[in-house]
Amino acid sequence: MNTSTAPISAPSAPSIRRAPDGFAMVVMLVLCAIWGFQQVAIKSTNGLVGPLLQAGVRSAIATVLVWGWARARGTPLFRADGTLGAGLLAGLLFAGEFVCIFLGLTLTSASRMAVFLYTAPCFTALGLHVFVPGERMRALQWLGVTAAFGGIALAFADGFTRPPAPGTSMLAGVAGDALGVLAGALWAATTVVVRATSLSHASASKTLFYQLAVSAAVLVALALIRGEGHAAQVTPLVVASLAYQAVIVAFVSYLTWFWLLTRYTASKLSVFSFLTPLFGVGFGVLLLAESFSVRFLIASMLVLAGIVLVNVPARRN
Template sequence: MPPRDLALVLLVVFAWGTNFSAMKLALEDLPPLLFVGLRFAILVPFLLLFARPAPWTAIIAVGVLINSGQFGFLFSAMRADVTAGLASLILQSQAPLTILLASLVYKERVTPTQMAGIALACAGLIAIGLASGGNITALGLALVLCGALSWAVGNLVLRRLPGVNMLALFLWASLVPPPLMLALSLAFEGPTPISTIAQMSLQGWVSVTYVAVISTVVGYSIWGWLLSRHPAALITPFALLIPVVGIVTAALVLGEGVTLTEALAGLVILAGITLTIFGRRPNQPR
């Protein structure tokens, strides 16, 4: 890989890893469901740059499952029940969940190595759950796992859309969260979303913009360009660095700490995810 492309893939990893600390900062000003709606409302003008990339059924499914479900659960957990660093790690359980669901829905065979990886990841999650305390609660763990499950189910939709421009798809799917999350916010978070947004601090606006524009538009643009130039097997493993960047950034920016038990459990989860990604058969779809 040329040095320029290596620098670009590391830039995306940095953007997606630091994204979790930006989410935590934005949640100081916004309730989680309203945050989801505002985050994707900012992206709506960008869809004018792309023609509709997929049928409306696929766009709505991605908008509900990945854009709304994943982030609705994730932001709800991060508001009070899980640190940014642990959230960045636990959310990656979407990888083994996707493999399990694909085996059930599409009858894709799970290799013994992948099963071992899934078992390892589950053991790590159980260890984090048993050690839950100041950094994560049982509710926080459950909410992040619900977000990971929403992402995994959304991946099954993406699995049926080979060759689709992912940036264009996610931008068009950003039409779904604003009205859906506004309605849920009015029902569960209070009747004053407009005044809440009007009272946001500069830190809140910078954080929301970073989450919306840098992690989504810039991140997916570069990631898609890299995947068009290099084999997926060369690019996708770099995603394993995202929770590492997330934990380090949360420690530096937010002052978050990780206990020894959480660190060990995190290594077990990463090992399990690595096995599930690299344990496929030679001809098995990634």
């Protein structure tokens, strides 16, 4: 979801890492497709299960899976190590991100959400520039951030001219787009907290557990306050969607990402992340029959160019 573009933070254990080989590239392509499909999985069941309840159940299932994984590997999750405050903050930001994603997908398309959400690397670069010593942005990264924000502005302009989705207004669609950008900013804020606090020395499993456990509690509570539990429908599609989100995305894909980070250089792996919004747009168009304008296509290319520029590694002297 992230040194700058991954779902969450990288493991901190030092090791010798190499450039991605053919195997790593194939795995990254699969991961990007998995992450890109997530918005489609969420949107396909938003009419059957309340968005916040869906997000809360997703996090709750994944929390149990991560706890079981950590227990099986002997990784301590509840040992006092000074990370509680930072972990709770990261969890709250993570919960806020998914509030924006799930509510936003009731208002805007999955393809637009995929592009707006993956502005996160640009927000991350800005946050690390301010809060983490040694993470100062270079000229190329500033250019990338400028390109991405130009793409956001163009996409918002497109939102004011595109026909509204059935049952919604044009302003509702723009609000959904804005929630997508806010989700990207909250994702970036989570990354900055992980990198700039005691969580930078915690295990990947514990960092993920904090985010999932806190978000599960917050999201389920908000769903109950909104009365979403009364209208939920349990259908095969709902079960499949939640299984995909919790097991495949929040558990398997994130642990696979961490495994890759222990063997390959993070900067080179992160460049693949620009494929994720492309997959998201493609799945939205192919599976949900979503349409997009030439203006939005140009905006998407600007955002993607910004992601690539932000992730270009610095040259070593």
